[in-house]
Amino acid sequence: MKKFAWLLTLVVALSLALSACGAKATEAPIVTEAPVMTEAPVVTEAPVMTEAPAAEPFRVAVVMPSAINDLAFSQSMYDALMRIQEEMGGPDNFEIVYSENMFVVDDAAAAIRDYASQGFNLVIAHGSQYGSSLQEIAPDFPETSFAWGTTVDTFGQPNIFAYEAASQEGGYVNGVIAASLSESGVMGVIGPIETGDAKLYVDGFKAGVAATNPEVTVNVNYIGSFSDVALASEAATTHIAAGADVLTGTAQMVVGAIGKAEESDVLWFGTQSNQTSLAPTIVVASQVYHWEVALREMIALIQGGTLGGQSFVANLANGGEVIEFNPDYELPEDVMALAEATIQGIIDGTIEITLP
Numbered sequence: 417m418k419k420f421a422w423l424l425t426l427v428v429a430l431s432l433a434l435s436a437c438g439a440k441a442t443e444a445p446i447v448t449e450a451p452v453m454t455e456a457p458v459v460t461e462a463p464v465m466t467e468a469p470a471a472e473p474f475r476v477a478v479v480m481p482s483a484i485n486d487l488a489f490s491q492s493m494y495d496a497l498m499r500i501q502e503e504m505g506g507p508d509n510f511e512i513v514y515s516e517n518m519f520v521v522d523d524a525a526a527a528i529r530d531y532a533s534q535g536f537n538l539v540i541a542h543g544s545q546y547g548s549s550l551q552e553i554a555p556d557f558p559e560t561s562f563a564w565g566t567t568v569d570t571f572g573q574p575n576i577f578a579y580e581a582a583s584q585e586g587g588y589v590n591g592v593i594a595a596s597l598s599e600s601g602v603m604g605v606i607g608p609i610e611t612g613d614a615k616l617y618v619d620g621f622k623a624g625v626a627a628t629n630p631e632v633t634v635n636v637n638y639i640g641s642f643s644d645v646a647l648a649s650e651a652a653t654t655h656i657a658a659g660a661d662v663l664t665g666t667a668q669m670v671v672g673a674i675g676k677a678e679e680s681d682v683l684w685f686g687t688q689s690n691q692t693s694l695a696p697t698i699v700v701a702s703q704v705y706h707w708e709v710a711l712r713e714m715i716a717l718i719q720g721g722t723l724g725g726q727s728f729v730a731n732l733a734n735g736g737e738v739i740e741f742n743p744d745y746e747l748p749e750d751v752m753a754l755a756e757a758t759i760q761g762i763i764d765g766t767i768e769i770t771l772p
Contacts, residue, residue, distance in 0.1 A: 471509075473507070473508060473509050473510060473511045474504070474509065474510050474511070474537050474538075474715060474718075474719070475511045475513075475535070475536045475537050475538075476497060476510070476511065476512050476513075476536060476537065476538045476539075476540065477512075477513045477514065477515075477531035477534075477536045477538075477539045477540070478493060478494075478497065478512070478513075478514045478515075478539075478540040478542055479514070479515045479518050479524050479527045479528055479531075479539075479540070479541050479542060479543075479546065480493060480494070480514060480515065480516050480517075480518060480542045480543065481517070481518055481519050481524075481542070481543045481545065481642060481643070481668075482516065482517060482519070482642070482643060482668040483516050483517055483668075484514065484516050486668040486671070486689075487668075487671065487686075487689045487690070487691050487693070487694060488666070488667055488668040488670060488671075488688045488689050488691075489542070489543075489642070489667060489668055489688050489689075490516060490542065490668065491688075491689045492688045492689045492704070492705040492707060493540070493542045493705075493707050494514065495689070496705070496706060496707035496708040496711060497512050497707075497708075497711070498512070499706075499708045500708050500711050500712065500715070503708075513531070513536075515527040518543075519642075519643055521545055521546065521549060524541070524543070524545075524546055524549065525546070525549035525552075525553065528541055528546070528549060528550065528553055528562075529553050529556075532553060532556070532557040532560045532562075533557070535560070536560065537560075537561060537718055538560075538561045538562070538563060538714065538715070538718060539560060539561070539562050539563075540562075540563045540564070541562065541563070541564040542564070542565065543564070543565075544564070544565070544566060544567055544611065544612045546564055547564055547567065547569070547571075550562055550564050550571075550576065551571045551573070551576075554571075554573050554575055554576050554724075555573065557575070558574075558575060558723075559575075559723070560575060560723070561575050561576075561577065561714070561718050561723040561724055562575060562576045562577070562724065563576070563577040563578065563579060563714060563724075564576070564577075564578060564579075565578060565579040565580055565581075565707075566579065566580040566581055566612050566613040567579075567580055567612065567727075568580055568727040568729070569727075570724060570725055570726070570727060572725075573724060573725070574723060574724050574725045575723040575724040575725075576724040576725070577710075577714050577717075577724050577725075577726055577727065577728070578726075578727040578728070579707065579710040579727065579728045579729070579730070580612070580613060580727070580728075580729055580730070581613045581616070581705050581729070581730045581731075581736065581737060582616070582729055582730065582731035582732075582736075582737065583613040583614075583616045583617040583620065583666075583687060583703065583705075583737070584616040584617065584619055584620030584623070584769055584771060585620060585703075585731055585732045585737060585762050585769065586617070586620070586687060586703025586732070586737050586739060587616065587617040587618065587619070587620025587621040587622075587623075587624065587687065587703065588620040588621070588623055588624035588627075588758070588762065588767075588769050589624060589701075589703070589732075589739050589755060589758050589759055589762070590621055590624065590664060590685040590687070590701060590703060590739075591620065591621040591622065591623060591624020591625040591626075591627075591628070592624040592625075592627065592628045592754060592755065592758045593624075593685070593700060593701060593747075593751060593754070593755050594621070594624075594625060594662045594664070594683070594685055594700075595624065595625040595628035595629040595632050596628060596629075596751045596754060597662065597683060597700070597751065598629075598632055598661055598662050598683075599661055600659050600660065600661040601629075601631060601632050601633060602632070602633050602635070602658060602659040602660045602661065603625065603632060603633070603634045603635070603655075603660050603661075603662040603663070603664070604634075604635050604636075604637070604651075604652065604654075604655025604656070604658070604660035604662075604663045604664075605618050605621060605622075605634060605635065605636040605637065605655075605663070605664055605665060606637055606639065606648050606651045606652060606655070606663065606664075606665030606666075606669075606670060606673045607636060607637065607638040607639070607665060607666060607667075608638065608639060608640070608641055608642040608666065608667035608669060609638060609640060609641070609642065610638050613666070613688075614642075614666045614667060616771075617666045617687050617703070618636060618666070619771040619772055620769060620771065621634070621664055621685075622634050622636070622772055623769055623770060623771055623772065624758075624769075626772075635655055635658060635660065637651045637654065637655070639651055639669070641669060642667040642668060642669060643667070643668055643669050644669050645669050645671055645672035646672060647669065647672075648665065648669040648670055648671075648672040648673040649672035649673060649675065649676050651665075651673065652665075652672070652673035652674075652676035652677060653676050656676065656677075656680050656682055660682065661682055661683065662682065662683045662684075662685070663676075663677045663682055663683070663684050663685075664684065664685040664686070664687070665687075666687050666688060667688075670686075670691070671694060674686075674691060674694045674695050674699070675694075675695075677695065677698055678694075678695040678697070678698050681697075681698060682698065683698055683699075683700055684698050684699045684700065685699075685700055685701060685702070686699060686701070686702030686703070687702060687703040688703070688704070688705055689702065689704060689705070690702045690704050690740050692740075692742045692744070696742065696744045696745075697744070697745070698745075699742050699745065700741070700742060700745050700747065701739055701740065701741045701742060701747075701755070702739070702740050702742075703737055703738075703739055703740075704737070704738050704739075704740050705730060705736065705737060706730065706735055706736050706737065706738055707730060707736070709728070709730050709734050709735055709736035710728035710729075710730060710736065713726075713728060714728070732759060732762050732763050733762075733763045739755070739759060741755075
């Protein structure tokens with residue numbers, strides 16, 4: 417009996433041992449980490465590309481005493497503004513508005529004030545007769561730049577520019593050429609009012625004639641008006657009757673005088689604008705104002721925050737005045753050479769103009 421109990425105990429022990437060995441033979445399951453959950457990416461729409469806001473154009477308004485096609489004073493400014501507009505890339509970048517034939521000063525003053533109230537960057541009063549009006553208006557618009565000519569007077573105002581032409585220079589050149597071509601030894605000059613660039617031109621013309629041929633007689637008639645075409649025609653007729661074979665004059669009224677010169681086959685010398693188209697057979701040369709020389713500087717100053725207080729002079733040296741010859745008039749070679757030498761002499765200072 418004891419032997420049986422012992423055997424039973426041995427069997428149970430062996431069973432337990434085998435069970436334990438079986439457990440060790442089974443590989444433990446491989447435990448992997450649970451996948452890390454990430455948030456789904458946020459999808460946003462591509463940003464909408466918008467164009468940068470266009471720059472505001474530089475805006476200029478000009479008030480003129482005569483028409484923009486007067487072939488004289490007003491056209492000289494209009495043409496200059498159009499050249500600036502082309503340089504700056506067109507009307508989208510440089511806007512121009514104008515009031516022409518504003519020979520009544522009160523009407524011009526109203527137009528100047530109206531343009532200033534509209535926020536133009538630069539308001540130009542193109543005429544010396546507008547000075548007193550501008551002196552009153554400018555202080556009311558301290559953020560607006562104004563300009564006027566022909567003068568160097570800014571009235572001490574920080575928002576007024578002034579500009580003038582050294583028209584005696586081109587007048588002198590025209591006088592030299594005229595004295596070289598005249599056969600009668602008599603010339604006539606039709607002036608408007610004895611002031612500003614008109615007087616400078618007339619005095620310069622007389623000086624050029626005297627320096628070339630002091631025996632030539634230059635008769636001058638100021639008619640007292642910038643725009644009276646009929647009076648200019650009468651003055652030209654009087655000069656021609658007195659033996660003049662060369663005429664010149666300044667301001668918009670000269671279209672009448674040029675007509676009389678053409679009728680009598682009398683030579684004509686122009687100023688302010690190129691007047692060849694009025695009479696291609698008798699216009700020899702014209703002094704042409706290129707106001708863009710002054711306008712460029714004004715615009716740069718305004719864009720830099722300086723609204724006025726400076727004056728500018730257009731002359732032969734800076735290109736503000738240019739002698740434009742009529743290609744259809746056959747100027748003798750020696751006279752052309754003299755004209756070119758005179759221009760260069762004025763530019764380099766070897767010729768000094770002494771005004772009467």
